Structures are given as C-alpha cells and as structure tokens.
Amino acid sequence: MKMMFRSQFLSFPRNFVLALLVLAFSSGWAQEASSSAPVYQDKTASPEKRADDLLSRLTQDEKIDLLSGDKDGFSTKAIDRLGVPKLLMSDGPQGVRNYEPSCGLPSGAALAATWDVELAQSYGKTIGLEARARGVHIMLGPGMNICRVPVCGRNFEYYGEDPFLAGEIASHDVQGIQSQEVIATIKHFACNNEEWDRESVDVMVDDRALHEIYLPAFHRCVEEGGARAVMCAYNRLGGVWCADSDLLENQILKGQWSFTGFIMSDWCATHDLSNLPHGLDLEMPRAQVFTPENIKAGLANGQVKPAEIDNAVRRFLIASLAMHFFDRPQQRPELPLDSPDSSRVALDVARSAIVLLKNEKEALPLDRTRVRTIAVYGRFAVQTPTHGRGSGAVAGFNPVSYLDGIRAAAGPQVKVQYVGMPAPAPAIFQTCACAYLEDGKTPGLQLNSDIAPTNMDKEAHSQTIQTGVNLSWDDAHRPPGIPLGREGSLEWKGVLIAPADGNWELVQDGGNIKIGTPPPQYHDGHPEQWYPGDGLRLKKGEPVPFSVSIGVDAGGTGAIHVGLRPIPAFNLTAARQADAAIVCVGRVSGEGNDSFFEEPLVEQELIKAVAAANPRTIVVNTSGAGLEMASWVDRVPALLHMSFLGQAAGTALGEVIFGDINPSGHLSQTFDRDLNDNLAMAHYPIDEVEQPSGLPRIHYAEGLFVGYRGYDKTGNAPLFPFGHGLSYTHFTYAHLQVVKKNDGATASLQVTNDGGRAGAEVVQIYVGEPGASVERPLRELKGFAKVNLQPGESRQVEIDLPRESFAYWNPIQKQWTVDPGRFVIEAGASERDIRLTTGLSFN
Ligand code: BGC
Numbered sequence: 001m002k003m004m005f006r007s008q009f010l011s012f013p014r015n016f017v018l019a020l021l022v023l024a025f026s027s028g029w030a031q032e033a034s035s036s037a038p039v040y041q042d043k044t045a046s047p048e049k050r051a052d053d054l055l056s057r058l059t060q061d062e063k064i065d066l067l068s069g070d071k072d073g074f075s076t077k078a079i080d081r082l083g084v085p086k087l088l089m090s091d092g093p094q095g096v097r098n099y100e101p102s103c104g105l106p107s108g109a110a111l112a113a114t115w116d117v118e119l120a121q122s123y124g125k126t127i128g129l130e131a132r133a134r135g136v137h138i139m140l141g142p143g144m145n146i147c148r149v150p151v152c153g154r155n156f157e158y159y160g161e162d163p164f165l166a167g168e169i170a171s172h173d174v175q176g177i178q179s180q181e182v183i184a185t186i187k188h189f190a191c192n193n194e195e196w197d198r199e200s201v202d203v204m205v206d207d208r209a210l211h212e213i214y215l216p217a218f219h220r221c222v223e224e225g226g227a228r229a230v231m232c233a234y235n236r237l238g239g240v241w242c243a244d245s246d247l248l249e250n251q252i253l254k255g256q257w258s259f260t261g262f263i264m265s266d267w268c269a270t271h272d273l274s275n276l277p278h279g280l281d282l283e284m285p286r287a288q289v290f291t292p293e294n295i296k297a298g299l300a301n302g303q304v305k306p307a308e309i310d311n312a313v314r315r316f317l318i319a320s321l322a323m324h325f326f327d328r329p330q331q332r333p334e335l336p337l338d339s340p341d342s343s344r345v346a347l348d349v350a351r352s353a354i355v356l357l358k359n360e361k362e363a364l365p366l367d368r369t370r371v372r373t374i375a376v377y378g379r380f381a382v383q384t385p386t387h388g389r390g391s392g393a394v395a396g397f398n399p400v401s402y403l404d405g406i407r408a409a410a411g412p413q414v415k416v417q418y419v420g421m422p423a424p425a426p427a428i429f430q431t432c433a434c435a436y437l438e439d440g441k442t443p444g445l446q447l448n449s450d451i452a453p454t455n456m457d458k459e460a461h462s463q464t465i466q467t468g469v470n471l472s473w474d475d476a477h478r479p480p481g482i483p484l485g486r487e488g489s490l491e492w493k494g495v496l497i498a499p500a501d502g503n504w505e506l507v508q509d510g511g512n513i514k515i516g517t518p519p520p521q522y523h524d525g526h527p528e529q530w531y532p533g534d535g536l537r538l539k540k541g542e543p544v545p546f547s548v549s550i551g552v553d554a555g556g557t558g559a560i561h562v563g564l565r566p567i568p569a570f571n572l573t574a575a576r577q578a579d580a581a582i583v584c585v586g587r588v589s590g591e592g593n594d595s596f597f598e599e600p601l602v603e604q605e606l607i608k609a610v611a612a613a614n615p616r617t618i619v620v621n622t623s624g625a626g627l628e629m630a631s632w633v634d635r636v637p638a639l640l641h642m643s644f645l646g647q648a649a650g651t652a653l654g655e656v657i658f659g660d661i662n663p664s665g666h667l668s669q670t671f672d673r674d675l676n677d678n679l680a681m682a683h684y685p686i687d688e689v690e691q692p693s694g695l696p697r698i699h700y701a702e703g704l705f706v707g708y709r710g711y712d713k714t715g716n717a718p719l720f721p722f723g724h725g726l727s728y729t730h731f732t733y734a735h736l737q738v739v740k741k742n743d744g745a746t747a748s749l750q751v752t753n754d755g756g757r758a759g760a761e762v763v764q765i766y767v768g769e770p771g772a773s774v775e776r777p778l779r780e781l782k783g784f785a786k787v788n789l790q791p792g793e794s795r796q797v798e799i800d801l802p803r804e805s806f807a808y809w810n811p812i813q814k815q816w817t818v819d820p821g822r823f824v825i826e827a828g829a830s831e832r833d834i835r836l837t838t839g840l841s842f843n
Helices: 004-027 047-058 060-066 108-114 117-133 163-179 207-214 216-223 248-256 292-301 304-320 340-353 402-410 573-577 601-613 647-658 679-683 708-714
Strands: 181-187 202-204 229-233 262-264 353-360 375-377 413-418 445-451 460-466 469-472 488-496 502-509 512-515 535-538 544-552 559-565 579-588 616-624 638-644 696-699 732-742 744-753 759-768 780-789 794-801 809-810 815-817 821-830 833-842
Touching: 047 304, 060 292, 060 304, 108 117, 108 163, 108 340, 117 163, 117 340, 163 181, 163 207, 163 216, 163 780, 181 216, 207 216, 207 809, 216 616, 229 248, 262 304, 292 304, 340 647, 375 402, 375 573, 375 601, 402 413, 402 579, 402 647, 413 573, 488 559, 502 512, 502 601, 535 601, 544 559, 579 601, 579 708, 601 616, 679 708, 732 759, 732 821, 744 759, 744 780, 744 821, 759 794, 780 794, 780 821
Parallel strands: 181 229, 202 696, 229 262, 375 413, 375 579, 579 616, 616 638
Antiparallel strands: 353 638, 445 460, 445 488, 469 559, 488 544, 502 535, 502 559, 512 544, 732 744, 744 794, 759 780, 759 821, 809 815, 821 833
C-alpha cells in the first residue's frame, strides 16, 4: 500500500517538473526577464510588484479560484495560463504527514521540553527539507495553542502552557521551515485550547488574558518568525467564529501585527461569505462557502467587494512569490526521502526532550557494567507511541521501540527481559456477570431501540432485555427494532454491580459510554462520553449507573462490544529477580477528543505492583501533558517523562537510561497533583449551553492564571512545576545582575556544573511586579538559555529582557504598558526552584 502510494507520488513531481519546463520555455521564465517580459515574470522585481502585475492579469473567475483549495483537499489551484502553480500542502507539526513515509520527528510538546531554540530552528529546517524532498510548498504547522488544561487532546502538538516559551520555540521552528522556502502555517488562531466540541465551543476570554496568554506565541511567529500563513481555529471567540472574526483577522493580525501573509481556514471551518471581508483569505480544504456562485452573488449584493477579493489573492500571491514558488520546482529530487540528516535531528531532539522528573538514591543512570538483569513491563515498551493521534500523527522511518532502545543501549552483557502485560481475562460484562437493570436486581441490560423519524412516519421505540452489550449487524441481521432501510439508535441502560471489591478494566469497541456520575464540571447533556479513565474501582454490591449508545445506519454493517474484565495478576517474578525494573506506561491523546487525566487503571496497578517487587523501579511515562501520578509517584525512585519522541524515541530512552546522554529536558507544563488544583479545570469543558442555539460556551474565568500562574495565585503545590527537569549532574547559580539596556534590561549570572558529568542546564529568568497597579502573576517566564557545561565548568550567561518583558496589556488603552515601579527578577531551575533574586526599577 505504502509502496503504491510512494510510486504514485514519485511520478507526480516528474510530470510537474516537465510541465514547469514547458511553461518556463514558453514563457521565458527560465531566463532573466527581458525588458519586454511582464513584471510578474521578472525575478528581480519585488514580490509585491509581481503580485500586483499578476493581479491585473487575472480574470475574476481565476481570482475566485484562488480563494479556496483544490479538490484533492490538500492543495491550491493552478492557473496554468499565467504560470500560477498548484501549491501542495501537508500536515503537520512533527513531520510531513501527507507524503509519508517521512521522518518522524518528536512532537511539538517534546520540542518545547528541550528549551533549545537552536534545536527548534534545526527541527524547522529539517521539516522544510523533508517538505522540499517531496515537493510540498505549505506545511500546516506549527501549532501553538496554549496548554490550558492537561486533558486537551492536542497538547502533544503544542508548546506548553507558557506564552513566552511557546513563542520562542515556535518562531525558531517557523524560521527553520521557511529557511527552505516552504511556507509555515501557524495554527490554530485562536484559543483552540480543548478538543471538546471544538467545532462549536464559544470561548469567552478577557482582553488581558487574550493578549498576555493566548496570542503572544502567534505574534512572535509573525513578527520574528516571519510566518507567511495562519490557520484559523474551529471554535468561536466571544461569540464569533474565528474564521469570521474581524477582530482576530483584520484588526489584530493584519492591523496591529502588520501580518503580510495569508489566512486560511481550518478544514471546513469557513462559515459564511462574511468570512472574506472579515479577513479570511483562503477557504480550505475546498470551496464550500467561497464558491463562484456565492462570491458572485456576494459581489452583486454588496456583501463582498472586489477589493476584498483582490486583497486576499494578493496576499496569497505575495507569499508564494516571496518563496519563489513561481520561479523553480518545489521538489528537490536530489534530497533523499529517508534522509540521514533528518534522522540525526530527530534523534538529537528526542535526546534533549526527555525530562527526568524524579531520581532518588541514584536509581538512574544504570551502570551496564554492574547491572546484570532488567525486567521491562508495560505495553508501551513494545507498542511505543511516537506521536499522538490525528492530523499531527507521523509514523516515521523504522521507529525504535523503548524495548529495542533499552536492549541496544544495554549491550550484550545485560539481560533485558520483557514481561509486558498479562494475558487479559475474558470480558465478563458481555455475559452479564455484573450488569443489572436499574432495579439493581434483575440481571441484564435494557436495550432501547429508536427509529429516526422520517417525513413519512414517526419515530418508533422498542425495548428488549439483553445479557450484555455485544452486537454485530449487517443487512441480513439487523439490530433489534431497527429494520433494513431505517436509521436509528440503540441505547443499553442499567447499573454495574461488582461481585467483589476490585479493579476492573473496560473493554470497548464502538459507542458512546457513560459510566458512573460525571464530576460537577461535566454539565447536563454533556459530555457525550464519560467514564473515569479506562478502568473502574468498584465496591462489592455498590450500583454504578451505566449506559452505552450507538447510531445505526439504514443499511450495512456495524458492531458494538463493551465489557469489563478484572485486572489480572501480574507476573512479578522477573521484577523480583532483576537488578532494575522499567515500567513503560502513559496515554496517547489526539485530535478531535480530549483525553483522560489518569493512566489506564491497569497501568496504575502495574506500577504499584512492580514498585513493590523491585526497589529500583523506573517509570517511563509517555503522554502529551501531565497525568495523575500522585497516587503512585512516591513508590518509585525514578520517573522519566516522554512527550512522544518520534521515530528515535527508543534510542534516546536507552541512551538516557544508561547515562550515555545526560537528560536535559524541562517541563513546558505544570504537572498537577490533583486536577482540581488547576484553576482552569473549574471551567472545563464548558460553562453553559447558549440559547437558543444550544451551542456550548466556556468562560476562561481564571484569566491570566493558567498553569503555574494559577498555582502561584492559590499557593497550591504542583506535583512537578513548570520548568522542572533533573540532570545526572548538578548546577549552581551565582552573581545575578540586571542592568538597564535600551528601554529594557539584560540579566546576567554565572552557572557552574559542579557535578561529575557533562550536562546542560536550562537557566530560567522570571519577572514579577509585586506593586503593580493591576493584578499580575507572581512571576512570568521572560527569558531562558540552555547551557552545556563540562564537569567543573562555569559560564557567564546573558539573557536579554526587552521592554515587553515588563509590560502588561492595558485593556483600556489597548496597548502594552510598562508601569513605573519595581520589578523582581528571579533566576531559577524551575518556576518553583528559584535560586537567585534581584530587582530593577523603571521610573
Ligand atoms: C486540523 C488541522 C489540520 C487540518 C488538515 C484539521 O482537522 O485541525 O490542524 O491541519 O485538519 O488535516
């Protein structure tokens, strides 16, 4: 399958190159333009001049064609007559998804965990080269939405909770991508901070939080990264679809930030013709709203003005001309598809992204000359997740599992035994061993079958009792109560009553399931799906409400199977006998759904069991953001966090476990001890259902106090703070000084590696204004540097603090403001590990 795809793909660029050559010959592009050649063909003219000339030659129909994507869903349309090329697009942030196989780089969250802007630039450059090798013009990334809640399904694609860190990493990534003449598309603009009902949720956020938390990373990518494309978010902001937001698109992006590139919609997120005058330049994936008929009708009734069409097309042309898309083929056939350089960068980033969260009694690194046997547990050891789900998923070439990486690093003298997970017990739910009708006594589940009403007749309802949720259907075997040719829905209802106290694992295939009572933040009618993780702690005899529902088509096949099985006993012999045990657990999240905060119950139990069996138990957690760890973290001496490390994940892990690489990743998000400590969770997933539309709305009532800013406000202790990351060596900080420079300042300090190994420290500079005239967070990250030091080596580190480091967004004056007053400048190894403090006054 892959081969076929690849060869198809390979044949395309050849045709493309041929077409370009013919075009170049006939139009004279290959030569420098002669004096008589039109300006748009003159490579020496500015992109703006060339775009204006082209615009004057395009017909109205051609201009309208350039307002939306082409039929294949990931490209724009060519105008052959004038040599406007078809531009190819690809997802996504961690590699070239649409032209796989391609290099599987670590995720955005992993890149942020490196705190290394040079690496971010090489990462971007690698993506640019991967794109050029495949003829891709526009990369649909990076994504930089703030990680407001740890359960957001797409956190793994983004750069953490802090706007400054996200902006620094993202803008370097953008510069790297565009250095290869590939357009970077920064997304999703703006406030797409949860996947929950992302296509309808309305985000209410105050002006300060919008400007101080949610917009800065985008701003930096526009101003310093020079991003040439922006993708609108699906959600609404302040009652307005992002693609229709004059405020976001015209006023902020194109106005305040002087953005010269073009704005595209997220896929199918264009809502109305008004999106065009409000600033949207390109409808993706294809014309559904910006169709020739609609646009012409809009021109006729004045809803759209010719100048607005020209403006949108002009922006698109300027960006394309600036990237020289008209002047040369985009594909560089001399670049290898499976590039050793890309693989090296993927490995470098993975190495730097591993965060050592905990390391007691020098549990790590393992010494391969002393350790004889290692027992490895957990499904992720072999099914290593290298990426999250959805449009950000890139599998990569030859991904290395954690187990293979550990084995390779361990070498032949160390016995690495993979124990994995025990064989699952049969799912008993399907035979009704613990499912009862709502009376709690009668075994079985009540199945309600509802036929959807049609124009001809009404809805029909029927009820049956079934022994479990275990049904498959096709045209010949229809589900009960829903005949062939009729759509409908099935819902099983009842209570679960466990025969004994214990932990149960959920087995589910299809359907929306609700088990137990949702926590208060899940409002009536929401969520569609609720169960507390993929396991249940049940007490003997205690009824737990349960329902599962599924839609049934008028014909064809369908299936639903739901079951519970007791968590089986683990084989702990290997753990008991080994010198060390490694448990690989975590959770894969993805686009379109939010995730759970807990590790699967079976994995929580596995950690506890292995930790009890082996005192040198190392947990390797893989997830896009923080998970619940407080219930087990005290039982294990060492914990590593991996935020989807791409194809080289296993290699990097093995090297860190055996100390060949000294870990230097730091958290880009606070890890919550308890989800309720996170201020934003009180307003998740929604606060209200708007009437009469019935659409969900959320108030970001915590305002500025997202992540560590919230923890500093409440005084709660996070499990692991923002910026935290240990090393196998130790660093000391000295002589923090801050001097004014231009209209900002420069902080300098000395950092020393006073441990026994070479390593890299992430020095973090925080700024606070205790006596501010407005409420401000206690401290905010405003600078950082990653410093490599040999044992005993000291380095003087200088970090610029430009004027904006001290500013807040003044919602009345609608501008950034620096109050005269005293600022506190802190240097730390994390937000809660402040080593040095000094002050600075502005008059
Ligand atoms: C995602 C975008 C992605 C697009 C194309 C959308 O569902 O939100 O991030 O670029 O699909 O795959």
